Amino acid sequence: EGKFTITSFAEKKKTGEKISVLTAYDYPTAKLLDGEVDVLLVGDSLGMVKLGYEDTLEVTVDDMVYHTRSVKRGASRSFIVTDMPYLSYHISLEESVRNAGRIMIEGKANAVKLEGGRERVEVVRKLVDSEIPVMGHLGLTPQSVNATGGFKVQARSADAGEKLLQDALSLQDAGVFAIVLECIPEEIAKYVTDSVSVPTIGIGAGRHCDGQVLVVDDMLGITEDIHPKFVKRYGKLGEEIRAMAREYNNEVKSGAFPEEVHIFKLEKSELEKIER
Numbered sequence: 001e002g003k004f005t006i007t008s009f010a011e012k013k014k015t016g017e018k019i020s021v022l023t024a025y026d027y028p029t030a031k032l033l034d035g036e037v038d039v040l041l042v043g044d045s046l047g048m049v050k051l052g053y054e055d056t057l058e059v060t061v062d063d064m065v066y067h068t069r070s071v072k073r074g075a076s077r078s079f080i081v082t083d084m085p086y087l088s089y090h091i092s093l094e095e096s097v098r099n100a101g102r103i104m105i106e107g108k109a110n111a112v113k114l115e116g117g118r119e120r121v122e123v124v125r126k127l128v129d130s131e132i133p134v135m136g137h138l139g140l141t142p143q144s145v146n147a148t149g150g151f152k153v154q155a156r157s158a159d160a161g162e163k164l165l166q167d168a169l170s171l172q173d174a175g176v177f178a179i180v181l182e183c184i185p186e187e188i189a190k191y192v193t194d195s196v197s198v199p200t201i202g203i204g205a206g207r208h209c210d211g212q213v214l215v216v217d218d219m220l221g222i223t224e225d226i227h228p229k230f231v232k233r234y235g236k237l238g239e240e241i242r243a244m245a246r247e248y249n250n251e252v253k254s255g256a257f258p259e260e261v262h263i264f265k266l267e268k269s270e271l272e273k274i275e276r
């Protein structure tokens, strides 16, 4: 059982073995997930999931570097992909390389991910030419929230599906090693997956993608206020955490905690000095 590397993506596409991806934002979570899934994505969902923002737009390169460093310390087997945040790859090619380079060098990511299709071809090519592997992201792209007017299912027509495929082919041409497909009908995701040579990683994109990705807090049941249809909850960690906090609170107030086993005692000779 080896390390998942950049070449593993093409191998999985060939063998048909599915690629598993979970987000991770910190050291302890990365340590738990390392080697259990193929890829850890330090997503800019960080802004919403961990920082409590309304959307992902105000996440910074500094935020992504900081969290990637933390994830990297906990992970030695899983491949680490980090999102380029909003405006870090929109202004100029030069700034884009510098920002992606910081994520790779300071953050120690194995690759970066950015959102968008044909309009990103130039920047993808520039990063790939700079030896920075790039993952694409199409369909629902949360950094476009002000342009699209909200988080909703994308490519809901044959025409929109065709446009999405052209975007995927543009990204493939520009050199991405994989493409995330978010929140699109299963049939469109299958059409794209069958038509591109790089693996597709789906989230809310049905069963036929080459891999799947979920936000870790969603699948653990820590996120409780939003219930997207595409999330499967593998547990109810949120409820468990709250129940444990409640029990602790009760035991502190009642004096049931701490108990004998949790206590440091003074040596008997020292105790006698106090009692004198």
Ligand code: KIV
Pocket (backbone or CB within 6 Å): 023, 041, 042, 043, 044, 045, 046, 083, 180, 182, 203, 213, 214, 215
């Ligand atoms: O930021 C993120 O978590 C993502 C995944 C949902 C694909 O981009």
Ligand code: NA
Pocket (backbone or CB within 6 Å): 043, 044, 045, 083
């Ligand atoms: Na993201």
